[in-house]
């Protein structure tokens with residue numbers, strides 16, 4: 001293990017219970033993640049690609065501490081992560097944050113940007129009066145390029161565009177000052193014209209804050225553009241991995257070849 005590794009998945013397995021079999025009345029399990037291992041390094045963006053249902057989101061949820069692995073370990077700075085209580089989870093989210101696909105459902109429609117960001121800052125240790133917190137919020141808004149900051153702080157989610165909402169989700173993640181960002185299809189619900197802007201922002205944050213980023217996507221073109229390493233997931237397993245250029249330019253697994261063949265060429 002190199003010194004740059006922040007988060008590591010080691011032999012992760014996740015089984016989900018299956019409903020009783022219609023004919024034989026048996027219950028069984030379905031293996032959504034099957035012996036998955038990889039490392040995320042600081043200052044690097046790693047892509048996880050694969051078709052719908054291949055297990056990518058489950059991997060992200062395991063790494064985020066939102067699901068418990070059936071087997072295997074998650075290591076933060078080389079030590080196994082054990083989340084037993086809410087307190088452990090909160091401490092873990094100080095290091096590992098997630099940004100989801102749908103910024104609308106991840107923000108509470110009844111609350112303003114100020115509320116969302118105040119809450120995140122307070123959970124992660126900010127104390128003091130609201131004026132001091134507001135200054136911190138303005139700094140966060142500037143970081144995600146939402147200017148003038150005063151225009152956004154009092155807004156509700158429905159008063160923001162999809163891209164702006166996703167920038168607020170990013171600002172909320174950054175309030176924790178994380179070292180790892182798990183981005184599960186962060187731009188796939190956004191208009192094509194603004195996707196690149198949000199990805200460039202994530203890339204810039206990665207460089208400025210030395211973040212380890214996992215970029216989960218269906219989109220091989222942006223994976224090629226923004227990530228250094230790429231893993232291909234198929235039926236719960238990582239079937240191919242390497243530098244993003246290598247995997248995309250000379251895929252060896254038939255499934256990766258199939259994924260590439262499915263990309264329309266203008």
Ligand SMILES: Nc1ncnc2c1ncn2[C@@H]1O[C@H](COP(=O)(O)OP(=O)(O)OP(=O)(O)O)[C@@H](O)[C@H]1O
Pocket residue numbers: 016017032050051052053054055056057058059
């Ligand atoms: N809570 C759950 N209970 C039962 N099965 C689940 C659960 N969560 C996920 N699965 C199943 O596990 C498999 C992997 O799902 P997952 O969401 O990780 O795939 P994915 O690659 O992220 O797909 P997508 O790209 O569509 O988000 C799917 O077959 C899904 O139906």
